[in-house]
Amino acid sequence: MNETNDRTAIAVHNVTRRFQRTGGGEVIAADNMSLTIPRGEFVCLVGPSGCGKTTMLQMIAGLLAPSEGEIEVDGRKVTGPGPDRGVVFQKDSVFPWMTVIQNIEYGLKCRGVPAAERRALARRYLAHVGLEGLEESWPRELSGGMLKRVAIATVFANGSRVLLLDEPFGALDYVTKHQLYDVLLSLWSEDEQHRTVVFVTHDIDEALLLADRVLVFKAGHIAADLSIDSPRPRNTESLLQPAVVAHKRTMLEHIGLRPSGGTA
Numbered sequence: 132m133n134e135t136n137d138r139t140a141i142a143v144h145n146v147t148r149r150f151q152r153t154g155g156g157e158v159i160a161a162d163n164m165s166l167t168i169p170r171g172e173f174v175c176l177v178g179p180s181g182c183g184k185t186t187m188l189q190m191i192a193g194l195l196a197p198s199e200g201e202i203e204v205d206g207r208k209v210t211g212p213g214p215d216r217g218v219v220f221q222k223d224s225v226f227p228w229m230t231v232i233q234n235i236e237y238g239l240k241c242r243g244v245p246a247a248e249r250r251a252l253a254r255r256y257l258a259h260v261g262l263e264g265l266e267e268s269w270p271r272e273l274s275g276g277m278l279k280r281v282a283i284a285t286v287f288a289n290g291s292r293v294l295l296l297d298e299p300f301g302a303l304d305y306v307t308k309h310q311l312y313d314v315l316l317s318l319w320s321e322d323e324q325h326r327t328v329v330f331v332t333h334d335i336d337e338a339l340l341l342a343d344r345v346l347v348f349k350a351g352h353i354a355a356d357l358s359i360d361s362p363r364p365r366n367t368e369s370l371l372q373p374a375v376v377a378h379k380r381t382m383l384e385h386i387g388l389r390p391s392g393g394t395a
């Protein structure tokens with residue numbers, strides 16, 4: 132799990148993260164964790180609330196420093212956020228004071244990409260997420276699902292090789308979520324060398340539909356590391372395949388629910 136080589140996108144080396152609780156006491160959100168994620172892998176982090184998924188994602192993003200240990204992305208130690216990593220959160224991933232096209236272009240503009248080039252890239256990704264014609268719209272005019280499409284177009288247009296998504300579809304309805312799975316997977320599989328995706332979710336079926344690999348977190352540890360070999364493209368029928376059902380059972384057991392439906 133912890134061997135690195137030149138195909139490694141993300142390497143987490145013996146990372147511990149502690150938080151001081153207001154009023155006293157300490158929480159260990161990551162407890163001497165090590166893991167490697169190869170380039171191009173789509174990894175979902177699942178696990179019960181408070182097990183450390185967001186903490187790990189934020190440390191990889193460089194938004195939070197480990198208390199001990201270190202993280203490397205493409206062989207470079209993470210010391211803060213950088214354009215090599217694109218982040219989408221459940222909320223607030225789109226700037227409300229910029230139009231749709233300005234949002235998508237913003238990161239490219241910051242990196243000095245010439246106006247014509249960044250406009251062409253932004254239009255291409257906007258079309259890919261199905262929002263052609265909404266270039267000049269304001270975020271307040273869009274639905275939650277459309278805003279997620281803008282956020283996805285933005286991280287892909289920015290060209291980051293590592294995408295870090297924290298429950299990006301958590302607040303959306305069932306149909307919109309499934310449409311966005313298709314959008315995300317079609318952009319991800321568009322590149323010959325897929326981008327590396329780390330995707331935090333509470334939703335086990337979502338993880339089984341999206342991931343190459345699922346890491347089940349439990350109290351700051353990795354309780355299970357599952358390869359999801361089900362062929363792509365996947366749909367809700369894929370969730371009924373025996374190997375997928377077996378993975379689901381393992382995940383439910385680790386998060387404290389018996390497959391029979393009773394709590395452990």
Ligand SMILES: Nc1ncnc2c1ncn2[C@@H]1O[C@H](COP(=O)(O)OP(=O)(O)OP(=O)(O)O)[C@@H](O)[C@H]1O
Pocket residue numbers: 150151152158159160178179180181182183184185186187333
């Ligand atoms: N800034 C902070 N200050 C104090 N404790 C924190 C802080 N951030 C996280 N924690 C604690 O660290 C632990 C892990 O939190 P984290 O948000 O990583 O869990 P999670 O698995 O993402 O949870 P959820 O699924 O509910 O989002 C929790 O006990 C949480 O209370």
